[in-house]
Amino acid sequence: MLTEREVIIRLALALVLGGLIGLERERLYVAIRTYSAGFRTHILVCVGAALAMIVSEGLHFQYKGDAARVAAQVISGIGFLGAGAILREGILVRGLTTAASLWVVACVGLAAGGGFYLAATLGTLLVLFALIILGALEDVVRNWRRQDTLSIVVGNQPGDVQMIGTVLKEFGIQVKRIDIQKIPESDRQLLEVAVTFPYRVNRVEVLNKLASLSGVHRVENQVL
Structure with a gap:
């Protein structure tokens, strides 16, 4: 059974990691001045996923149920939230990257809530690398060609x-x-x-x- 200290650590880690990814999306919101799921939204998704995993693990110990069911429902359910981040402006579709970041931040929350601290941290670093470093590289390539x-x-x-x-x-x-x-x-x-x-x-x-x-x-x- 999880101790109170472990629960606090897992939820705190989910808050920090979700907030880091959310800050990058918040920067996008400021830059283009349009709707985007930002800092608080990513924190809520990450902490919520971590809490779901903690509860699932607790129920597994108490009632010997399947701990993977709650995690599976989180992964499928986050799709509805991600769909709300996608906007269509004429022939342009915006928000796909934000929707993907919401999905992956839920996975980070599940990893943190499950006690996989290294996986959650490394996953967050890779996400930030893709959003910031590769995003800047993408801008350079697009501007060079267009x-x-x-x-x-x-x-x-x-x-x-x-x-x-x-x-x-x-x-x-x-x-x-x-x-x-x-x-x-x-x-x-x-x-x-x-x-x-x-x-x-x-x-x-x-x-x-x-x-x-x-x-x-x-x-x-x-x-x-």
Whole structure:
């Protein structure tokens, strides 16, 4: 039978490990300013899974039941929570990584609740490596391969182009090339701006911000 000290250690470890993964997801929430299961959600899932495993182990000792049943139900049940983290925006699907992190944090909680401290800790480190290090590498590869062209119709006022540059800089968008053409028989000009978007920047938000500028009349985005 588990002692009180063992129960405290297992739940505390689940809280810490779930919180570490949740912090990375919380960073994503701040970066893209959209819904994402973050710090508290991951802690709740991890501690809940650990508690379920502890109770399952206690019931096994007391009633000689199958301790694996509760763990199996946690793994299958977390799928419903993960589905709620997945969002669809047009043809884009967001939240798959967060849903996967919720599933794996439940597994970490089960490992911590079952007393497999090394497995739970090493699993958390591998998850953080995949989310942070490999995520940064993925951003580099995506930015290297993908380039967008923004077609922006603006007025001839001197500050119009400068405001566009300020917005792009605000979102961390790198400008590769800019072409300016005067639109015939008009007081407007066409900007062709080749840019690379950081992976986690919401393109719709950027386009809306550009379109809201006083001197901007039209904004279009073409992916090359």
